[in-house]
Amino acid sequence: MNEKLRRLWEKRPLIISGPCSAETEEQVLETSRRLAATGRIDMLRAGIWKPRTKPGQFEGVGTKGLPWLLQAKKMTGLPTTVEVATAKHVQDALQFEVDVLWIGARTTVNPFSVQEVADALRGVDIPVLVKNPINPDLELWSGAIERLQKAGVQQIGMIHRGFSSYGNTEYRNAPMWHLPIEMKRRYPGMLLICDPSHISGNRILLQQVSQKSIDLDFGGLMIESHIDPDNAWSDAKQQITPERLDEILKALTWRRKDTTEAEFISALAHLREQINQVDDELLTLIGQRMKLADKIGIYKRENNITILQTNRWNDILERAYDKGEQLGLSKEFITRYFDAVHLESINHQNKIMND
Ligand code: PEP
Numbered sequence: 001m002n003e004k005l006r007r008l009w010e011k012r013p014l015i016i017s018g019p020c021s022a023e024t025e026e027q028v029l030e031t032s033r034r035l036a037a038t039g040r041i042d043m044l045r046a047g048i049w050k051p052r053t054k055p056g057q058f059e060g061v062g063t064k065g066l067p068w069l070l071q072a073k074k075m076t077g078l079p080t081t082v083e084v085a086t087a088k089h090v091q092d093a094l095q096f097e098v099d100v101l102w103i104g105a106r107t108t109v110n111p112f113s114v115q116e117v118a119d120a121l122r123g124v125d126i127p128v129l130v131k132n133p134i135n136p137d138l139e140l141w142s143g144a145i146e147r148l149q150k151a152g153v154q155q156i157g158m159i160h161r162g163f164s165s166y167g168n169t170e171y172r173n174a175p176m177w178h179l180p181i182e183m184k185r186r187y188p189g190m191l192l193i194c195d196p197s198h199i200s201g202n203r204i205l206l207q208q209v210s211q212k213s214i215d216l217d218f219g220g221l222m223i224e225s226h227i228d229p230d231n232a233w234s235d236a237k238q239q240i241t242p243e244r245l246d247e248i249l250k251a252l253t254w255r256r257k258d259t260t261e262a263e264f265i266s267a268l269a270h271l272r273e274q275i276n277q278v279d280d281e282l283l284t285l286i287g288q289r290m291k292l293a294d295k296i297g298i299y300k301r302e303n304n305i306t307i308l309q310t311n312r313w314n315d316i317l318e319r320a321y322d323k324g325e326q327l328g329l330s331k332e333f334i335t336r337y338f339d340a341v342h343l344e345s346i347n348h349q350n351k352i353m354n355d
């Protein structure tokens with residue numbers, strides 16, 4: 001790794017942007033030129049080989065897009081990064097002087113593919129960013145990192161791009177912030193950046209997801225940008241113009257950590273953020289619990305059964321006392337908590353009975 005790249009690798013925040021996919025030479029060059037003009041971008045990205053969920057979609061321009069990226073790098077002076085999933089991708093990317101490689105979420109889940117990429121990188125001095133796997137499995141994420149480390153890759157970073165879940169949710173990929181935070185704990189000092197584009201899946205959430213990651217002390221951002229986002233060949237809904245990206249980056253509040261006091265404040269902010277996150281998740285789960293209660297309410301109505309079934313409730317409480325004891329939660333708390341939940345649940349079912 002040359003000195004310039006080494007310095008960049010250490011830079012915080014590290015900002016990476018570029019199109020989801022390289023589409024045409026003109027699109028790559030124009031996007032890169034306008035990104036460089038913002039003066040806020042450290043590295044250019046572009047997908048060359050695109051792993052698409054369904055066949056028949058645009059699967060990337062392939063190797064012919066690599067010279068466009070090389071040209072963009074020469075024109076802007078900015079290093080480049082592309083996603084690789086096979087040994088051939090690695091060879092092609094290296095041949096066209098790509099500076100940093102990244103492993104995509106659909107590859108991190110597959111140890112065969114990660115191993116193939118790792119083997120292709122033996123003896124090669126190039127930094128690699130590893131996206132989290134599609135599913136919330138930290139062992140797969142660390143497993144990919146370990147495979148690269150064992151192959152001798154020296155500079156490894158992580159990209160948090162959220163986790164897939166069934167059904168429609170607010171996010172395209174749920175952030176589950178406590179998971180990347182756990183990775184930071186496991187790999188202190190390792191670069192961790194956030195990809196708000198794939199977490200959000202739309203343009204509206206980009207700002208707040210970016211800010212949240214900064215508040216949680218992420219080391220940078222990877223955000224997709226396009227000269228004509230609405231007509232992008234992949235991920236059109238989440239891409240933004242370089243100028244919009246400039247506005248988003250300008251509006252972010254970057255946390256500083258240069259004094260002990262600042263460190264304390266930021267540590268406190270982290271913990272509070274984590275608490276907020278856990279509270280959000282608890283409320284979401286309680287909401288889901290009520291929806292299940294609603295469904296039971298419907299069955300009870302249809303079968304003419306009473307709402308309150310004392311045996312069932314005793315079972316729930318006994319289970320909760322046992323579990324609570326293991327978790328260090330007092331019996332008094334469990335009782336009060338479940339009373340509140342039970343009451344709400346009964347109210348929900350009452351409403352259904354009377355609907
Ligand atoms: C991408 O960065 O365009 C991409 C395919 O991302 P992910 O692997 O996170 O889905």
Ligand code: MN
Binds near residue numbers: 020234235
């Ligand atoms: Mn994309």
